[in-house]
Amino acid sequence: MGFLVRRFLFYLAAFLVAITVNFALPRLMPGDPFEIMFAAAQGKITPEQLPALKAQYGFVEGPWYVQYGAYLKSVFTWDLGPSVLFFPTPVSEVIGYALPWTLFISGSATLISILIGSLMGIYAAYHQGGWFDKLASPTFLVLGAFPAVVMAMILFYIFGLVLEWFPISYGYDPDLDPGWNLTFIGNVLYHAILPILSMVLISIGGWLFHMRNSMIHLLSEDYIRMAVGKGLSRRRVMFQYAARNAILPVITAVSMAIAFIVGGAIFVEIVFNYPGLGNLMLKGVMVRDYPLIQALMLIIVICVLVANFVADLLYLWLDPRLRQ
């Protein structure tokens, strides 16, 4: 229990630091977003309207600590003001629409690559130096070196443009009415295949390699030899004895890479014009939608921290040595 409380406090601190940076960055940057908006409006906004505009976007006049207090309040009440791009829709609502799409593709991509990657890693370790190990390990290592955006563009070009096997845009066919029916769900899956595949292809190598190396190291442990000596089935030795132990360092390694997975999702969404946070971020940056960008940063921070916390819980569940 002490472990969990410590981790939770750590994440709380990390969260506070992150939102403080999020608060400070726009204010440290030269220029004022409202001056830019003012200039962009080309006379449609009068100087007298400027304070009202600032207030509407949650920018409070006053010393930094007053601004900071107001900012903290807006973060914790999730009242992040209206979006510039989708005015007057509140930022929270805009994000609420896009977030599920991102969670869907990055979540499924992560689960798929964990599952396939670690199974392949286990197999490669068990048959170290075999044909699979010789072929798959370097292949996925090379694929893992691709930036997400490059992988997405390659798949986009080959399977989307040239072969036309998969759609190249949107989360679902705009002609369909969203609903919990097979046609719609099938269509969503069909649209998600290429984005998910691009993320899986670049992240699977990490799992494969970590799992393989961790397993090879573990296979020389005495308890593995004893498990074999006990006459347990090959499968039981492989999973209950070897993989259960090998996965622990892998979880640590991958939880540190979660930020990259989220970062990768952003580019993949942009390439496939997928209606998630990444796409939203691109649009927001284009029109300098500061409230939206700031809220997106906040969401990404929360996602990364939550994912890390989940990894901690998983670790705790798998390793009794941490439970005291």
Place this chain on the structure above:
Amino acid sequence: MNQGSSTGTILEIRNLCVDYLTEKKPVRAVDRVNLTVKRGETLGLAGESGCGKSTLAFSILRLHKPPALIPEGEVIFNGEDILCMDEERLRRIRWNDISVVFQSAMNCLNPVVSIRDQMCDVILAHRNISKADAVAQAANLLERVGISPDRMNDYPHQFSGGMRQRVVIAIALALDPQMIIMDEPTTALDVVVEREIMAKLEELKHQFGFTILLITHDLSLLGEISDRIAIMYGGRIVELATSEQVILDPKHPYTNGLINSFPLLSGEKKVLSGISGFPVNLWDPPPGCYFAPRCEACMDICKRENPPLIEIEPGRQVACHLFPTPEGGAE
């Protein structure tokens, strides 16, 4: 216990060789070992570190791992050659008939699985009983080695070293095996705990009647608990006799050197001499007797020819040119 028709031999190792493959050439860690284990006895196998005793023990149940491989030999257990068995038959023999107590109790329990599950999995892998029965059996076993069954749901890191070794012994007893191979079962423990464990083992052997192959470099321990002792040097058995004969009247110069390297618990004081030189380098072994370069009684023939293991008197075998074959024929 199934005593069988033959009360004699339970395990017969014939001409067993184990090689470690290296980049350049194979290194022979176990060299044409012949060893017979009698049903119900405690046979000790002693020798310096690296003499191949653990490798020999592992190869009995084919637990050796690459790059080790067995180029030739037979391991006959109850009339069946273990080295020729298919995987499934071997899996059934493992633990059910022959179990192993490994060297490092610290490391041979799975750290992330509870003691209960590590005991039940082996019972369920071999016996067709319910999980509840397996748990009851595990509790009973723990009690026998002096650990409270309440602690069954605990994990290995929650036990002390001596307790872990007792858990390992309990697991080794789980299926009431005919034979237990013990590879330095008490090396990682201090002498007090070692004594406690060995006493427990004696008591359990009395109850269950299993055969023990005990591997150790601790001759004084062997002298106390084993019936016969085999001495290994450079992958070869150099002497085999009853414990008493080995301890009090060693024939092979190497055995003699070993005996003179440690004080006997009983018996008069003596000057400890040890053995000069270094263990044989199996990468580049000498052509004759491996012990020749360190041997005080080394003769010309020792440098040329490897002495075979011969019976110098009933039940007593030595591999040394000092002891020619009784008939005087073979050599």
